[in-house]
Amino acid sequence: MIAKPAAxxxxxxxxxxxxxxxxxxxxxxxxxxxxxxxxxPEEVVEKVEVCLxxxxxxxxxxxxxxxxxxxxxxxKSLRAxxxxxxxxxxxxxxxxxxxxxxxxxxxxxxxxxxxxxxxxHIGVVVLPTALAVAEARHAxxxxxxxxxxxxxxxxxxxxxxVIDSDNARVFRPTGLLGPIGGALTAARLxxxxxxxxxxxxxxxxxxxxxxxxxxxxxxxxxxxxxGFAARNAVASASLAALGARASxxxxxxxxxxxxxxxxxxxxGLLGQDxxxxxxxxxxxxxxxPACNYVQTPSQAALDLVTGNPIQPGRIDSVEVLTFPAAAAxxxxxxxxxxTSMIQAKMSIQFxxxxxxxxxxxxxxxxxxxxDPETGRIAARVRLSxxxxxxxxGPLQQGAEIRVRLVDGSVLRTRLxxxxxxxPAEVRARFRAAATSTLGDRKGREIEETLQTLRRLDDxxxxxxxxxx
Numbered sequence: 001m002i003a004k005p006a007a008x009x010x011x012x013x014x015x016x017x018x019x020x021x022x023x024x025x026x027x028x029x030x031x032x033x034x035x036x037x038x039x040x041p042e043e044v045v046e047k048v049e050v051c052l053x054x055x056x057x058x059x060x061x062x063x064x065x066x067x068x069x070x071x072x073x074x075x076k077s078l079r080a081x082x083x084x085x086x087x088x089x090x091x092x093x094x095x096x097x098x099x100x101x102x103x104x105x106x107x108x109x110x111x112x113x114x115x116x117x118x119x120x121h122i123g124v125v126v127l128p129t130a131l132a133v134a135e136a137r138h139a140x141x142x143x144x145x146x147x148x149x150x151x152x153x154x155x156x157x158x159x160x161x162v163i164d165s166d167n168a169r170v171f172r173p174t175g176l177l178g179p180i181g182g183a184l185t186a187a188r189l190x191x192x193x194x195x196x197x198x199x200x201x202x203x204x205x206x207x208x209x210x211x212x213x214x215x216x217x218x219x220x221x222x223x224x225x226x227g228f229a230a231r232n233a234v235a236s237a238s239l240a241a242l243g244a245r246a247s248x249x250x251x252x253x254x255x256x257x258x259x260x261x262x263x264x265x266x267x268g269l270l271g272q273d274x275x276x277x278x279x280x281x282x283x284x285x286x287x288x289p290a291c292n293y294v295q296t297p298s299q300a301a302l303d304l305v306t307g308n309p310i311q312p313g314r315i316d317s318v319e320v321l322t323f324p325a326a327a328a329x330x331x332x333x334x335x336x337x338x339t340s341m342i343q344a345k346m347s348i349q350f351x352x353x354x355x356x357x358x359x360x361x362x363x364x365x366x367x368x369x370x371d372p373e374t375g376r377i378a379a380r381v382r383l384s385x386x387x388x389x390x391x392x393g394p395l396q397q398g399a400e401i402r403v404r405l406v407d408g409s410v411l412r413t414r415l416x417x418x419x420x421x422x423p424a425e426v427r428a429r430f431r432a433a434a435t436s437t438l439g440d441r442k443g444r445e446i447e448e449t450l451q452t453l454r455r456l457d458d459x460x461x462x463x464x465x466x467x468x
Contacts, residue, residue: 024251024270025201028157031274032150032188033197037142037454039275040149047280048145049450050423051113054285055106055127056087056446056466057430060437061363062108063088067223071101083136085463088437092467095132096234099182102128103230104223107174109363110345111289115152115282116395118159118177119168119292119329122283124226125178126151126185129233131466133189134459141456147188149280154201155181156279157270158251161263165325168212175210175225176261180251182233190237202246203236205257215331218340284420289363290345293326295418296399297348301355304401304413312357312373314405320348321386321400321414323393335379338369352401353377392416438468 022030037045062068072086075097082092086101093101103124106112112121126148134144155177163173183204187197209228214221240246250256251270258264288298297320304310327333331346344350344366353374354365368374389398400414421429427447434443446465449456456462 023198023248023253024267025198025205025248026194027271027274028150028154028184029187029194029197029201031153032146032184033194035146035150035188037145040145041278044149044278044280045145045454046423047278048148049453050285050426051123051148051280051283052127052450052453053430053447054113054421054426055123057426057433058107058109058111058124059087059102059105059128060433062105063437065108067220068101068105068108071104071224071227075101084132085135085467087131087466088468090468095136096231096238098132098135099129099230099234100227102132104227107223107226109289110222110291110342111286113283113285114292115156115159115279116284116292116397117282118156118163118173119325119394120155120159120163120173120177121226122152122155122174122177122181122279124174125182125229125233126155129182129185129230130189131459131463132230133186133234133237135463137189138458138460139189141453141459141462143189144459145454147185149278150188151181151185152280152283153274153278154184156282157274158257160269161266162257162261164262165328167261168325169328169330170212171261172210172212172214172222172225174222175229176208176257178226178229179204179207179232179236182230183236186234186237187240190241192237192241196240196243197237198248199244199246200237200240202248202250203239203244204233205250206246207232207236208257212330214342215329215346216334218338218343220342222342284418285422285426287419287421287425288351288361288365290351290366291329291332293322293329293332293397294345294348294351296397296415297322297401298351298355298361299419300399300401300413300415301352302359302361303415304403304411305356305359307413308411310356310403310405310411312377314407315356315377315380315403316406317380317382317404318352318356318377319402319404320352320381320383321389321398321402322348322383323389323398324385325394326397326399327383327385333383335381336375338375338378341366341369344369347378348383349378349381350374352381356403389416438465
């Protein structure tokens with residue numbers, strides 16, 4: 001079971017108890033409508049900027065990948081009103097279609113921000129939705145910030161309730177939760193009244209979808225799941241604005257999401273500490289363009305080869321100590337053969353083997369699936385469950401690498417948690433991506449604009465910089 005962090009277990013007064021009985025959806029809507037930038041801690045506002053930079057870096061870098069090109073070609077064919085920008089292109093389209101294409105690009109490297117408690121990637125849905133709707137509405141930077149924070153709160157908090165290890169083995173959490181977080185983001189930017197915003201969440205809850213078979217087959221489903229989640233989020237809010245009605249109790253009703261996916265014993269988290277505990281502060285930025293559960297083993301392997309001149313040909317076998325959620329997540333315990341980049345980026349075996357062979361950790365690790373030495377070592381990587389990592393996981397993600405050489409000697413290194421990228425590393429990664437695709441001048445202007453986002457009168461001033 002995915003656990004709750006200590007910060008969310010202390011007693012508190014929920015929004016519901018302050019206002020009387022109300023559905024979970026209504027509590028989230030009331031929170032979002034009351035949210036103001038001046039009420040947010042400075043670290044939250046700064047985190048919005050960093051999340052946007054990381055999402056943009058992913059989107060710009062992934063723009064030439066097949067799934068990104070397919071999404072852009074499709075939205076171009078729709079010839080929708082040119083109200084929102086597709087990042088890194090000269091394409092403008094309807095907000096729902098821009099959100100669709102940008103979410104696919106944002107997810108395109110499997111390097112998106114990670115909300116460990118819900119096993120989901122909030123930024124790939126909430127941020128593309130926010131940018132598309134904000135641009136079309138000529139919303140201010142302040143409105144964008146509050147909408148993003150509200151979306152992270154909704155998606156993260158619902159995920160804490162309904163996502164556990166059993167669900168995550170079959171359903172993709174980002175697909176299930178994305179429409180909810182995105183719909184609240186869009187509703188906030190569209191300035192929907194309370195009833196309309198509740199209806200937006202009601203519609204979005206019906207669109208919770210996404211299976212994890214792609215992780216086994218190597219399919220590209222996961223990218224389109226994020227795109228559909230963002231598109232459906234915009235559609236849900238737009239329909240609610242036109243008067244569409246939906247189930248207010250879509251989250252906590254007798255046949256709602258909690259009833260469907262479980263988590264009734266955790267339902268109180270939906271209203272607990274919404275004003276104080278910010279989900280956006282709990283997401284981390286991946287150092288490697290691969291699955292969440294690949295991060296720490298890959299970093300441990302990199303530490304090992306950095307400190308030891310290991311020749312790949314001398315490696316006999318490898319043991320990776322991890323925790324149950326990592327070993328059980330679809331695609332993570334897979335030793336090959338590898339026929340797609342998706343399989344490689346999900347596999348702990350491939351990721352560790354590629355680091356041991358290449359002595360680096362980056363996008364190029366996953367470009368050469370037919371490297372014979374990587375394949376040989378990956379086939380000899382075995383996963384084991386470590387009691388200490390199990391007790392701390394999955395909110396802490398420990399890993400130990402034990403490399404047995406042909407002479408019988410064993411080299412090992414142990415990390416108790418992933419080392420996430422900090423703001424400086426995220427900025428550097430964004431600058432590299434922006435310079436490569438948009439040019440150095442635009443990259444600097446985007447970064448400067450995000451640093452003063454709260455003073456921006458019209459988000460369109462930012463999105464204009466994101467086009468070629």
